[in-house]
Amino acid sequence: MNIIFIGGGNMASAMIGGLLKQGWKAGAIRVVEVAAPARERLERELKVKTAAAPGADVAKADCIVLAVKPQQVREAAQALKPLPGAQLVISIAAGIRLKDLARWLDGHQRIVRVMPNTPALALAGISGLYAPRAVGAADRAAVEKILGAVGAVVWVEREEDLDAVTAVSGSGPAYVFYFIEALEQAARELGLSAEAARRLALETFAGAVKLAVQGAEPPSRLRERVTSRGGTTERALKSLEEGRVKEAIVHAVRAAAERARAMGDEFGNDQ
Ligand SMILES: NC(=O)c1ccc[n+]([C@@H]2O[C@H](COP(=O)([O-])OP(=O)(O)OC[C@H]3O[C@@H](n4cnc5c(N)ncnc54)[C@H](OP(=O)(O)O)[C@@H]3O)[C@@H](O)[C@H]2O)c1
Known part of the structure; x- marks a missing residue:
């Protein structure tokens, strides 16, 4: 399968x-x-062929991945018109809706929306996938193969669910890095070396996630197991509760989902 990416940035x-x-x-x-x-970085680091504009390569591709910023999708899609074939189009742009993509691509229907995340680079990504009914089983399987090569995949039933996926797992690695940064900062403020602080923060996170992924017990039960009455963890969790940290996280993820919806409105129109 030949794939052409439109946009060669982070994702x-x-x-x-x-x-x-x-x-x-x-x-x-x-x-x-x-x-x-x-383009130079992609050719040097990933050894893939690049071009400054879509040309004959688009016709040869079985699959086109739209990977530009949401505000750039309209222009990038319109530059592909008329699509030289009935290629499968995958859009990874946050918020941009199928109806707008189809309009920009002259009514093209073989479009699947995907929300991946950057741990794809470490083959540990997770992607939310949405396809309308018009997209057949072979195309769905192709999308699963491409995204499944770089991590797990989860199909969602409604297109609007992708705004939630964007907020939870698309943006999610940044929340995790933020938490790791905070743990590392605390370790340093408590007098540990920079090296020890990073190692302790990272390995704690990786170990806790490994335990939680095993799924023998839900995260809440695992948390309770670390929390002895009158002990250190209890004191820390009390402080987190007083700081309303859980509420702040839920609020932040809701804000991200709202932003994904707003981007769909903002960048999906033709003004
Ligand atoms: N980063 C993430 O974690 C993540 C996660 C999930 C989904 N996404 C989605 O992935 C998409 C790309 O995000 P990103 O972070 O990879 O953005 P990015 O790093 O800015 O990459 C987009 C690249 O495409 C280039 N570009 C712009 N218009 C183009 C066109 N018409 N034809 C070809 N190339 C063009 C941009 O160049 P210029 O910089 O010169 O404009 C830029 O190098 C977004 O829609 C985002 O919602 C990102």
């Missing part, structure tokens, strides 16, 4: 890096990228 690079690690041939991947430094 496209993470996906391509993951696909190559999984044994995909660099020759089967092309990238259209407007920025010359980004």
Whole structure:
């Protein structure tokens, strides 16, 4: 399967890096990228062929991945018109809706929306997938194969569910890094070396996630097990509750979902 990425930034690079690690041939991947430094980086680091504008390569591709920023999708999609074939189009743009993509692509119907995340680069991504009924089983399987090569996949039933996926797992790695940064800062303020602080923060996170992923007990039960009455963890959790940290996280994720919806309105119109 030949894939052409339109936009070769952070997310496209993470996906391509993951696909190559999984044994995909660099020759089967092309990238259209407007920025010359980004093209050079892609050719140097990922050894994929790039171009400044869509050309004959689009016709040869089985699948087109729209991987530009939401505000750039309209222009990038319109530059593909008329699509030279009935290629499968995958959009990873946050918020941008199928009806707008289809309009920009002259009524093209073989479009699937996907919300991946950057751990794809470490083959540990998770993507939310949505396809309308018009998209057949073979296309759904192709999307699963591409995104499944770089992590887990979850189909959602309604297109608007992708706004929630965007807020939870698309943006989610940033929340996790934020928490790790805070733990590291605390470790340093308590007198540990920078090296020890990073190691302790990262390994604690990785270990706790590993335990939780095993799924023998829900995260709340695992938390209770660490929390002895009158002990250190109890004191810390009390402080987190007083700071309304859980509420702040829920509020933050809701705000992200709302932003995804608003981006769909803002960048989906033709003004
Ligand atoms: N980053 C994430 O964690 C993440 C996660 C899930 C989904 N996404 C989605 O992935 C998409 C890309 O995000 P990103 O973070 O990878 O953005 P990015 O790093 O800005 O990458 C987009 C790249 O496409 C280039 N570009 C703009 N217009 C183009 C066109 N018409 N043809 C070809 N290339 C063009 C941009 O160049 P210029 O910089 O010169 O404009 C930029 O290099 C977004 O829609 C976002 O919602 C991102």
